[in-house]
Amino acid sequence: MEEITRSLVIGMGGAGSVLAERMAGTFAQADYLAIDTDAKALARLGRIPTLPIGARVTGGHGARRSIELGRLALLSSLKDVQSACREFESVLLLAGLAGGTGSGATLELADELLQMGTPVGVVGVRPFDFEGEKARMNTEHALEQLSIMGIPKVVLGLNETLDLQTPGSNLFDSMTNLEERAIDKAIGLLHELLAASPGKP
Ligand SMILES: Nc1nc2c(ncn2[C@@H]2O[C@H](COP(=O)(O)OP(=O)(O)OP(=O)(O)O)[C@@H](O)[C@H]2O)c(=O)[nH]1
Ligand SMILES: [Mg+2]
Numbered sequence: 001m002e003e004i005t006r007s008l009v010i011g012m013g014g015a016g017s018v019l020a021e022r023m024a025g026t027f028a029q030a031d032y033l034a035i036d037t038d039a040k041a042l043a044r045l046g047r048i049p050t051l052p053i054g055a056r057v058t059g060g061h062g063a064r065r066s067i068e069l070g071r072l073a074l075l076s077s078l079k080d081v082q083s084a085c086r087e088f089e090s091v092l093l094l095a096g097l098a099g100g101t102g103s104g105a106t107l108e109l110a111d112e113l114l115q116m117g118t119p120v121g122v123v124g125v126r127p128f129d130f131e132g133e134k135a136r137m138n139t140e141h142a143l144e145q146l147s148i149m150g151i152p153k154v155v156l157g158l159n160e161t162l163d164l165q166t167p168g169s170n171l172f173d174s175m176t177n178l179e180e181r182a183i184d185k186a187i188g189l190l191h192e193l194l195a196a197s198p199g200k201p
Contacts, residue, residue: 006089007190008033011048012106013063013070014041015096015125021047023094023183030092030190033084035109037073037101038062051084053077053105063100065134067141070104074112081109082116090119090193092186095142097155098127098135103142110151119197121189122146123182126157128171152192154185 007030011020017034024032024047032048039060042050052060054073063069074081085091091113095102106122113120124142127135146153161174161181 007031007092007194008085008088008090009092009094009186009190010035010085010109012036012093012095012109013099013101014038015099016094016102016106017041017045017050019094019123019125019179019182019186021045022179023186024048026183027187031088035074035081035101035105036062037070037105051077051080053081053101063104065098065138066100067104067107067138068100070100070102070106071108072104073101074105074108078112082112085113085116085118088118089197090121090190092190092193093120093122094182094186095122095124096127097124097139097142098131099138103138107142107145110146110149114149114151119193120151121193122151122153123186123189124153124155125178125182126155126159128158128162128174152189154182154189156182156185 009030009032011017011034034050036042037054037058039052054076057073095106161178163169
């Protein structure tokens with residue numbers, strides 16, 4: 001258990017931040033941070049530290065589903081992000097992969113962590129089918145790039161949790177259900193990262 005305190009869990013973008021905040025409520029053996037291009041979304045969180053990125057690129061209003069804006073936002077705040085990650089032995093990124101921040105900033109940060117020699121993993125959320133083509137393409141691009149980088153990942157699909165059979169079930173239930181499973185997966189991946197970490201004897 002002792003080693004796990006050297007891990008940082010970062011929620012990337014809106015969905016990632018919500019996930020990180022929920023995980024912080026159930027799993028105390030890691031440090032937490034929420035990173036987003038959307039200042040208002042960060043202000044709604046109460047439990048974990050926040051780091052706004054890319055204010056000059058997005059005006060603090062989010063990356064509007066643009067991978068490119070998400071990437072630029074992360075790069076424009078690189079020094080702040082690097083210093084937030086530096087002391088940790090491993091970093092786990094949580095993200096809704098359909099978002100501009102959840103895809104672009106996550107990819108850029110994962111790449112940066114690889115260059116820093118910090119073990120990094122990703123727990124990603126696939127969008128509902130009804131979110132459309134842009135959401136799907138962002139997600140596919142992010143998954144492809146993470147595979148090319150060789151980054152360990154676990155992906156959960158919102159659509160698969162959508163229960164159309166049971167009366168009274170709704171989107172909120174689907175999201176909540178997925179969030180609980182994502183947190184279990186995140187804890188598993190944290191342990192894997194630590195086992196692979198260079199600081200391990
Ligand atoms: N489980 C869960 N999924 C969410 C939530 N909010 C959004 N999502 C999913 O995550 C995807 C990405 O949305 P956001 O997290 O809002 O996007 P973002 O990463 O902030 O990116 P931009 O807003 O484009 O900068 C959405 O398409 C949904 O599929 C949430 O509260 N819980
Ligand atoms: Mg957002």
